[in-house]
């Protein structure tokens with residue numbers, strides 16, 4: 001997370017945190033309206049596999065070759081005629097634990113690979129999946145003990161409930 005947030009890290013800290021993570025796990029740089037200089041810094045120091053930022057940002061930024069993008073689409077905003085192969089759908093403000101419009105998400109999820117985010121937590125992820133039928137889910141504040149501090153038990157419960165809702169096995 002490289003934006004004004006309790007979860008903010010520097011590009012150097014992110015590289016250090018990701019150092020021992022297996023290469024088949026994608027490194028996602030979550031940004032919010034980054035400047036070109038901020039993106040370039042994250043690219044050179046952290047080398048993410050994927051950039052997650054608002055779709056409007058991608059019209060302005062020069063995205064380095066080799067960096068995949070997951071554009072963020074926000075509920076209530078106009079949609080382009082052509083959708084990307086994969087997108088992240090959430091509410092107006094990121095990282096606040098506020099749920100988004102799951103019915104609107106369902107309509108989009110029928111047209112493209114939709115990652116549902118915004119206000120998900122162990123107690124509601126199964127219902128969100130049942131309604132929206134997303135390609136994937138993303139969570140931050142819903143699996144924290146307090147802002148910025150992840151809770152392993154909540155992460156376990158979230159993954160278990162998400163897998164069960166998607167008929168996946170729980171290991």
Ligand SMILES: O=C(O)c1ccccc1N[C@@H]1O[C@H](COP(=O)(O)O)[C@@H](O)[C@H]1O
Nearest residue numbers: 005094095096097117118119139140141
């Ligand atoms: O987590 C943040 O503080 C944040 C700040 C700015 C942009 C994105 C942020 N997080 C992303 O927001 C969504 C939903 O988060 P939540 O589950 O509602 O807390 C998710 O993609 C986070 O990665």
